[in-house]
Amino acid sequence: MVIYGVALLAFCMLVGIILGELLGRLIGIEANIGGIGIAMLLLIFLSNYLKKSFNLGEITERGIHFWSAIYIPIVVAMAAKQNVMGALDGGFIALLAGGIAVFLSFLLIPLLSKLGNK
Amino acid sequence: MNFLDLLESVLVKNGLITAFVFVGVVVWVSYFLSDKFSDGKFHGSAIAIMLGLVLAYLGGFITGGKNGLADITFFSGIGLLGGAMIRDFAIVATAYGVRLEELKKAGAAGILSLFIGVILSFFVGAVTAIAFGYSDAVSITTIGAGTVTFVVGPVTGSALNASSEVVALSIAAGLIKSILVMVTTPFVAKYVGLNNPRSAMIFGGLMGTNSGVAAGLAATDPKLVPYGAMTATFYTGLGCLMAPSLLYLAVTIFYV
Numbered sequence: 001m002v003i004y005g006v007a008l009l010a011f012c013m014l015v016g017i018i019l020g021e022l023l024g025r026l027i028g029i030e031a032n033i034g035g036i037g038i039a040m041l042l043l044i045f046l047s048n049y050l051k052k053s054f055n056l057g058e059i060t061e062r063g064i065h066f067w068s069a070i071y072i073p074i075v076v077a078m079a080a081k082q083n084v085m086g087a088l089d090g091g092f093i094a095l096l097a098g099g100i101a102v103f104l105s106f107l108l109i110p111l112l113s114k115l116g117n118k
Numbered sequence: 119m120n121f122l123d124l125l126e127s128v129l130v131k132n133g134l135i136t137a138f139v140f141v142g143v144v145v146w147v148s149y150f151l152s153d154k155f156s157d158g159k160f161h162g163s164a165i166a167i168m169l170g171l172v173l174a175y176l177g178g179f180i181t182g183g184k185n186g187l188a189d190i191t192f193f194s195g196i197g198l199l200g201g202a203m204i205r206d207f208a209i210v211a212t213a214y215g216v217r218l219e220e221l222k223k224a225g226a227a228g229i230l231s232l233f234i235g236v237i238l239s240f241f242v243g244a245v246t247a248i249a250f251g252y253s254d255a256v257s258i259t260t261i262g263a264g265t266v267t268f269v270v271g272p273v274t275g276s277a278l279n280a281s282s283e284v285v286a287l288s289i290a291a292g293l294i295k296s297i298l299v300m301v302t303t304p305f306v307a308k309y310v311g312l313n314n315p316r317s318a319m320i321f322g323g324l325m326g327t328n329s330g331v332a333a334g335l336a337a338t339d340p341k342l343v344p345y346g347a348m349t350a351t352f353y354t355g356l357g358c359l360m361a362p363s364l365l366y367l368a369v370t371i372f373y374v
Binding site: 013020023029035037039040045065068070074075078081083088089091094096098099102109110 | 137138141142144145163166167168169170171172173174175177178179182184185186187188193196197199200201204205206207208209210211212213214215216217218221227230231234235238239242243246247250261264265273286287289290291292293294295296297298299300302306310311312316317320321324325328329332333336340343344347348349351352355356358359
């Protein structure tokens with residue numbers, strides 16, 4: 001059933017967010033630390049594990065694949081609701097700080113990729 | 119009631135559905151432009167994301183609000199479709215099918231990139247603030263934190279009691295970073311070797327902005343999305359942890 005896939009996905013997300021919130025409280029900050037990342041790890045773990053022990057079934061998988069496939073359109077909607085106006089209103093300091101940070105971060109990708117990748 | 123009123127009330131009442139149609143049209147137009155003018159070389163999704171940003175600017179220009187196009191009642195459903203809940207749900211879904219071995223291989227580099235990413239962005243923001251004449255530790259730290267992400271800026275600013283002007287500036291710096299990552303990633307990807315799970319995890323850790331990484335990778339290679347998104351999701355938390363504490367203390371060594 002398609003709903004099994006969607007439910008499994010939703011379950012992973014909720015567990016991840018709860019753990020992320022708890023992690024934040026534990027350290028003493030009002031922020032979710034890696035909740036979505038934890039949810040992803042949980043889904044990866046479950047899907048790797050479930051595949052070995054019993055088959056999730058193609059129709060159940062469809063409930064997950066749909067959301068994965070609709071990802072780009074959701075990102076387009078996300079882009080359309082950004083505060084672009086506010087970003088440009090920040091003036092030169094904001095532009096410079098953000099721009100240099102992105103530029104230097106890009107430069108570091110090849111360096112870090114090489115690190116320990118022999 | 120004339121037909122236009124009826125149309126408006128239907129579209130607003132069914133906001134999410136309206137958003138589906140709207141995004142579908144934007145994506146279609148984008149892929150059409152991509153095929154027609156670039157033979158598909160210029161990724162359709164990259165065009166769609168840029169179109170989204172341009173429309174967001176127009177939305178902000180028309181309404182003066184903070185949610186881009188979603189502040190126009192007609193398009194309020196975009197706020198829901200593009201909001202954090204649905205976006206994160208889809209991001210988690212992309213993790214399905216990721217192999218554990220890939221994660222293990224890049225795990226250490228991913229974690230290292232998180233720390234380097236937060237410190238580097240903070241440093242750039244702080245130095246820029248100093249260059250523009252800020253000389254109190256609270257303002258320098260808050261602007262540095264905003265350059266980490268636009269969430270870390272206000273969190274740090276309120277922890278340190280920064281002025282609202284500085285907090286607004288820190289949010290703007292984070293937004294600029296996020297938008298630049300969305301727009302430039304597909305162009306820069308091939309020059310920095312962003313074409314495998316390992317470099318995608320490093321990219322997510324260095325940039326950290328969830329929306330920037332999500333959109334940047336989507337426009338580059340959707341297969342890389344889960345790897346980058348995975349590390350990026352820890353970035354804001356790490357930033358909220360480090361900026362008001364360790365990094366603030368580091369700034370106070372030089373400024374009061």
